[in-house]
Amino acid sequence: EPIDKVLQAIDHIDPSSKNYIEVLVSVDGPEPSLNYKIEQALENKQVRLTRILRKSTIISGSGEQRIINYDEFKKISPIEMAKEAFLKKYGSEMPTDIESLLKEAIEQTEI
Known part of the structure; x- marks a missing residue:
């Protein structure tokens, strides 16, 4: 499991080092406790966590797979996600x- 590899790597950090670290994790799906686990593993280390980047696999409309990070994933529109899911299923x-109804529902819920 990717998080286990990250936690093992954190265990090998010299406790007396004073470094900044960035954690890059490849995930296949939601990992709600990822940040908590990483922060707990760093609790007694003399390092400062700059950020945690997540890479996820998504399917493009052409059937190709590509890797995107979590920040890019958050920028994908709900309509595009729904269209990709529909195509896959x-x-x-x-x-x-259906697309028009979905767009209407999204517009009504946006603040």
């Missing part, structure tokens, strides 16, 4: 009437 493009 049903093997065809999302019908325009």
Whole structure:
């Protein structure tokens, strides 16, 4: 599991070193406790965590896989995510009437 590898690497940090670190983790899905686990592992280390980057695999419309980081993932529109999920599940493009209803629902919930 990726988080186990990260935690093992953190264990090998010299406790007396005073470094800044950036953690890059490749995840296959949501990992809600990732930040907590990393912060707990760093608790007694003399390091400062600058950021935690997550890389996730997504499927593009052409069927190709590509790796994006978590910040890029957050920028993908809900419509595009829904269209990708529909394509993956049903093997065809999302019908325009469903897309229109989804867009309407999203517009009504946006603040």
